[in-house]
Amino acid sequence: MRTPIIEYTELFVRGIGDETDVVQKEMYSFPDRKGRSMTLRPEATAGVLRSCIQHKLLRQDEVLKFFTLGPMFRYERPQMGRQRQFHQINVEILGSASHLVDVDMLFMLHRFLSEIGLTGLEYQLNSLGCAACRPAFRAALEDHLRDVDQAGLCEDCRRRMTTNPLRVLDCKVPGCKALTTGAPVITDHNCDACRVHFDAVMDLLGRSRLQVTLNPLLVRGLDYYQRTTFEVVSTDIGAQSSVAGGGRYDGLVKQLGGPDVPGIGFACGLERLAMLAPEQPDPGVDVYIAVHAETLLEKALEIAQVLRGQRFSVEFPYAFRSLKSQMRSANKAGARFALMLDEDGAAQCTVAVKDMRDGEQYVVSEADLPGNLLNRMAGGA
RNA sequence: GUGGGUGUAGCUCAGUAGGUAGAGCACCUGGUUGUGGCCCAGGCGGCCGCGCGUUCAAGUCGCGUCAUCCACCCCA
Numbered sequence: 001m002r003t004p005i006i007e008y009t010e011l012f013v014r015g016i017g018d019e020t021d022v023v024q025k026e027m028y029s030f031p032d033r034k035g036r037s038m039t040l041r042p043e044a045t046a047g048v049l050r051s052c053i054q055h056k057l058l059r060q061d062e063v064l065k066f067f068t069l070g071p072m073f074r075y076e077r078p079q080m081g082r083q084r085q086f087h088q089i090n091v092e093i094l095g096s097a098s099h100l101v102d103v104d105m106l107f108m109l110h111r112f113l114s115e116i117g118l119t120g121l122e123y124q125l126n127s128l129g130c131a132a133c134r135p136a137f138r139a140a141l142e143d144h145l146r147d148v149d150q151a152g153l154c155e156d157c158r159r160r161m162t163t164n165p166l167r168v169l170d171c172k173v174p175g176c177k178a179l180t181t182g183a184p185v186i187t188d189h190n191c192d193a194c195r196v197h198f199d200a201v202m203d204l205l206g207r208s209r210l211q212v213t214l215n216p217l218l219v220r221g222l223d224y225y226q227r228t229t230f231e232v233v234s235t236d237i238g239a240q241s242s243v244a245g246g247g248r249y250d251g252l253v254k255q256l257g258g259p260d261v262p263g264i265g266f267a268c269g270l271e272r273l274a275m276l277a278p279e280q281p282d283p284g285v286d287v288y289i290a291v292h293a294e295t296l297l298e299k300a301l302e303i304a305q306v307l308r309g310q311r312f313s314v315e316f317p318y319a320f321r322s323l324k325s326q327m328r329s330a331n332k333a334g335a336r337f338a339l340m341l342d343e344d345g346a347a348q349c350t351v352a353v354k355d356m357r358d359g360e361q362y363v364v365s366e367a368d369l370p371g372n373l374l375n376r377m378a379g380g381a
Numbered sequence: 382g383u384g385g386g387u388g389u390a391g392c393u394c395a396g397u398a399g400g401u402a403g404a405g406c407a408c409c410u411g412g413u414u415g416u417g418g419c420c421c422a423g424g425c426g427g428c429c430g431c432g433c434g435u436u437c438a439a440g441u442c443g444c445g446u447c448a449u450c451c452a453c454c455c456c457a
Contacts, residue, residue: 021454022455025382025454077383078450078451079450082456290416323415324410324416325408325410326417332417338416338417354417
């Protein structure tokens with residue numbers, strides 16, 4: 001599914017939560033011609049759900065799966081691994097509250113990251129409870145924070161104490177970290193239903209090959225998460241660490257005006273994946289066409305078209321240069337073959353072919369060229 | 382929003398006490414009178430981010446501004 005990159009600001013405020021950092025200081029917002037506040041999407045889930053609701057795609061008894069991919073925007077100072085416009089792959093599964101979905105989704109994410117060659121990632125998990133049990137935990141946490149020496153908390157956390165105390169747990173400031181050591185642990189405060197759900201998730205994962213780490217301090221930056229949340233982290237992308245993150249968001253669809261359909265999803269940062277992905281060697285082109293005379297450039301274009309029609313990748317110069325220079329270009333382009341066109345060959349419909357790998361050179365008719373090249377590529381390996 | 386670094390050739394960077402610019406790579410031509418990789422020679426290429434100021438003179442000093450990078454914060 002593709003949704004617009006621009007939405008009414010209201011959608012994100014309602015979906016993500018108006019006390020989150022994303023909404024408070026990271027949204028790219030501006031008024032449209034009618035003065036309505038518009039926002040370049042900081043994340044994808046809200047737009048996808050809005051669209052599902054608007055087009056009535058959701059039914060109680062049906063599971064829907066979506067993926068989406070595209071640019072996201074956050075108004076913050078760019079740095080290594082963090083830009084104002086970046087790209088995410090998102091996956092959403094709607095319509096099932098089963099723990100099987102949570103695990104299946106993590107398997108899928110793991111499979112994807114493994115297949116593109118990423119290793120050394122840590123999969124962190126936590127359960128944030130639900131509407132029934134989170135308030136009790138929040139109260140317990142507030143009590144704890146009231147008891148500790150608040151002077152040790154950073155400015156942000158003193159504000160968060162009342163607005164969003166869970167975020168204090170996730171704070172990286174050493175003073176705050178120290179004060180959370182004796183703090184209540186969220187997974188100890190989950191209600192029975194949440195505990196059963198999360199235990200089942202952890203149990204299945206424990207019996208799988210996917211190594212995960214329980215991180216009770218993992219809070220995530222979006223308010224809509226419930227129960228299972230997760231983050232995939234790496235230490236190799238500068239000061240950033242998160243490569244992918246997500247979780248369950250039962251209740252969000254209803255909150256946005258749709259039916260009470262459970263859901264879970266994750267987002268994956270493409271630029272960060274690119275930083276971690278192993279370098280791919282440049283495959284090079286199949287054929288580079290060099291010409292002995294400027295008048296043969298159009299002939300080169302013609303042959304290029306024919307070969308491209310046979311699925312060869314072909315380059316040729318757009319301006320005439322010395323043959324030496326053209327051959328250098330052929331080499332630089334990683335061409336397997338260089339064709340060399342001259343006046344005599346053009347008259348007889350033949351071309352000189354040079355195999356750049358072993359330097360062997362021969363002449364073939366234009367008609368035989370594609371087959372000849374294919375043979376050589378298959379045979380010479 | 383806060384802090385720091387950097388802006389000089391297409392790229393990576395030098396530039397010495399203020400005297401209007403250099404290297405390597407890349408590119409082009411040639412050595413090889415029509416042929417890649419290595420080597421050699423020559424060449425092309427620069428409002429020294431922008432503006433104002435100091436000075437006889439500013440890439441160099443001062444102020445401002447913009448851009449960019451890194452970090453905080455936060456997240457993908």
